[in-house]
Amino acid sequence: MNMTNNIIPLAFMAPGERGQIVEIRGGYGMAKRLYGMGLTPNSVIEVIVSNPAGPILVNVRGSRVAIGKGMAMKIFVRRI
Amino acid sequence: MKAKVAFIGNPNVGKTELFNRFTGQHQHVGNWPGVTVEKKVGKCVCYGNELEIVDLPGTYSLTAYSIDELIARNFIIEEKPDVVVDIIDSTNLERNLYLTLSLLEMDANVVVALNMWDIARNKGMEIDVKKLEELLGVPVVTTVAITGEGIEKLKETIVKAIKGKRRKIEWSYGKDVEEVIKELQEIISKEEKFKDYPSRWLAIKIIEGDEEIIKKIEESKYKDELLKIASRIKDGETVIAERRYKIIGKIIEEVLKKEEEEWSFSDMLDHVFLHPIFGIPIFLALMYVAFQFTFSFSAPFSDMIDTFFSWLGEIAKNNISNAMMASFISDAVLAGVGSVLVFVPPIFSLFFALSLLENSGYLARAAVVMDRIMHKIGLHGKSIISMIMGFGCNIPGILAARTIENKRDRIITVMINPLMSCSARLPVYILLAGVIFKSSAMAGAAVFSMYLLGVGLAIIMAMIFRKFLFGGEPPTFIIELPRYMFPKISNAARDMWEKGKWFIIKAGTFIFLVAIIVWFLSSFPWEATHGGVYIENSYAALLGHAIEPALRPFGWRWQAGVALFFGFLAKEAIVGTFGALAGESASVAVATWFTPLTGFAYMAFVLIYFPCVATLIVMLREIGKKYTLITITYTISLAFIVAGLIELIGYAVGIT
Numbered sequence: 187m188n189m190t191n192n193i194i195p196l197a198f199m200a201p202g203e204r205g206q207i208v209e210i211r212g213g214y215g216m217a218k219r220l221y222g223m224g225l226t227p228n229s230v231i232e233v234i235v236s237n238p239a240g241p242i243l244v245n246v247r248g249s250r251v252a253i254g255k256g257m258a259m260k261i262f263v264r265r266i
Numbered sequence: 267m268k269a270k271v272a273f274i275g276n277p278n279v280g281k282t283e284l285f286n287r288f289t290g291q292h293q294h295v296g297n298w299p300g301v302t303v304e305k306k307v308g309k310c311v312c313y314g315n316e317l318e319i320v321d322l323p324g325t326y327s328l329t330a331y332s333i334d335e336l337i338a339r340n341f342i343i344e345e346k347p348d349v350v351v352d353i354i355d356s357t358n359l360e361r362n363l364y365l366t367l368s369l370l371e372m373d374a375n376v377v378v379a380l381n382m383w384d385i386a387r388n389k390g391m392e393i394d395v396k397k398l399e400e401l402l403g404v405p406v407v408t409t410v411a412i413t414g415e416g417i418e419k420l421k422e423t424i425v426k427a428i429k430g431k432r433r434k435i436e437w438s439y440g441k442d443v444e445e446v447i448k449e450l451q452e453i454i455s456k457e458e459k460f461k462d463y464p465s466r467w468l469a470i471k472i473i474e475g476d477e478e479i480i481k482k483i484e485e486s487k488y489k490d491e492l493l494k495i496a497s498r499i500k501d502g503e504t505v506i507a508e509r510r511y512k513i514i515g516k517i518i519e520e521v522l523k524k525e526e527e528e529w530s531f532s533d534m535l536d537h538v539f540l541h542p543i544f545g546i547p548i549f550l551a552l553m554y555v556a557f558q559f560t561f562s563f564s565a566p567f568s569d570m571i572d573t574f575f576s577w578l579g580e581i582a583k584n585n586i587s588n589a590m591m592a593s594f595i596s597d598a599v600l601a602g603v604g605s606v607l608v609f610v611p612p613i614f615s616l617f618f619a620l621s622l623l624e625n626s627g628y629l630a631r632a633a634v635v636m637d638r639i640m641h642k643i644g645l646h647g648k649s650i651i652s653m654i655m656g657f658g659c660n661i662p663g664i665l666a667a668r669t670i671e672n673k674r675d676r677i678i679t680v681m682i683n684p685l686m687s688c689s690a691r692l693p694v695y696i697l698l699a700g701v702i703f704k705s706s707a708m709a710g711a712a713v714f715s716m717y718l719l720g721v722g723l724a725i726i727m728a729m730i731f732r733k734f735l736f737g738g739e740p741p742t743f744i745i746e747l748p749r750y751m752f753p754k755i756s757n758a759a760r761d762m763w764e765k766g767k768w769f770i771i772k773a774g775t776f777i778f779l780v781a782i783i784v785w786f787l788s789s790f791p792w793e794a795t796h797g798g799v800y801i802e803n804s805y806a807a808l809l810g811h812a813i814e815p816a817l818r819p820f821g822w823r824w825q826a827g828v829a830l831f832f833g834f835l836a837k838e839a840i841v842g843t844f845g846a847l848a849g850e851s852a853s854v855a856v857a858t859w860f861t862p863l864t865g866f867a868y869m870a871f872v873l874i875y876f877p878c879v880a881t882l883i884v885m886l887r888e889i890g891k892k893y894t895l896i897t898i899t900y901t902i903s904l905a906f907i908v909a910g911l912i913e914l915i916g917y918a919v920g921i922t
Binding site for chain 1: 325326327329331332357358360361364365503504507508511529532533536537540541542545630633634635637638641647742743744745746747749
């Protein structure tokens, strides 16, 4: 499997999966908010609960953050 | 000595509890100038020093992105507090230290409070506090805000810090960034306009491309030079954020001796509470339990109070010889006090239940569970918190909408909040439903249906507002979920008292005043009414008859109209009005004024017809004149439509 195939939006990750954030494509404001909550490029996240249409719950830097579907589509993650 | 102290910290770190510990009852709640963010200021005398403590909004960082963060940051830069107390969740140093580092870069005189120390201890975490002090260059105190542990030590440390100067420690952002920072600092030091700002902080902000700071830079003659140097770091904000976490990683490596990840239980619960299918039924079930608790638990207490004041009223009537005085004491004063106190039990129970939900960590989950639906109707998951708070009182509900960043989402959330059935309307439902329905199960269902009706209408109105007032841009949702905790009864009790106080004080005085006015309107002219016996000859009747034409189609009498009029002032006054108009116990009167159908429609009307005056005042401040006017208009029209529909449907299916 090559690298590009392994990079997917956070929204597509399944519970229990871990990944490293590669890129946040959400514009200035969204990135700023995510950084403060610990979601920066290279940070490792683990999906705790994911919902087909609702927010996704992740473990990032030891805290639990629920991220709406729309936003989770703009956070790109490499599975590890 | 006098000193200015600021409290700052991430959300969910116990900042409010700590603030309450310090200031007790000496708090003043106002607004930050020019914006609608709440400003809490308190006073505390510590070791002979008079501290003025400002509670800054809870933030994760100090960017220019959100208004809360901007307020916090401008306060620190412009007001230069003597000490900034940074409250940290001991169990999550990594994320919390991000704010701490930002504060230190601003040259703030920081004292760190490692709060929730008990949880860290119980989890088996070992944090080297001395080492952390050494690495940060500022005093660090361990605290447990909810029990008061470490508070004295923190006070002592703050007082010492007022005079003390912290050791300045600079962490390296890496060679490339540090070079740029240095060059920027050199130019910054030449510019008179920047002399109020710490130069290193300003340099970092320029690299980050901070909107507010860039605006400032553009006023300077060095602007091109500065921006050119800063542009050497590509995507500066990401680089700075990432490296700041790297610095934190190094600090934690030295400080955190032993870490136990204790999320497994909490995560397990989240698999249940955030379940894609069961999440929503669980949410509804919990809400239902909370409300049943509110009604059934408090009912006997309310009955006792009611009986007691009726009895007292009888005694007063029989023992005071002057008829007008006797009527005043028993029908105005005692009836007024009674009608206030009767609602203390259910309202306090409600706040108790809400507090348990909040402190257990569930309320934040409710926002997550509901985001899917909220998103569909054009609202934000966080709107649900505002809506749930609205069940207690629309004022905190409207204030809770402040956590929503997007202005449009916030305005819609505020506009629909009056449809959330606040606890002041609860007395009206309890009175009406209790009288017009034979079985208590029916009455309970009728009361619960008011809450559902309100939510249903709120959803419809939200969709309408989203579509016709704002072109629907989809709201983004992100929220931190605190660890589930077994809620402490003592905390819930204190919360209940703090929040319930408004009812006794604000609503209480209001109801009492209204009760006296109503007594006057219904007993005068004294001769014509024979001392309040023939109310149909009173001023109140005049008023009721004036409103009656609009209400006649609904089968409501003029008494119902008078009550609605007084309900404009405060919805809880409706019950007081019924009581005063009936001259005895309100429930007896209501039984003769309403059928089950007209009574039920009246309940719906009371739910919708107008936000109370206090709510309007807050709303005006939060969303402005235009949207407040729209809210008044839509609520009045909607009330007539819904009540009419209920009666039409009722008659159609043969209910009267």
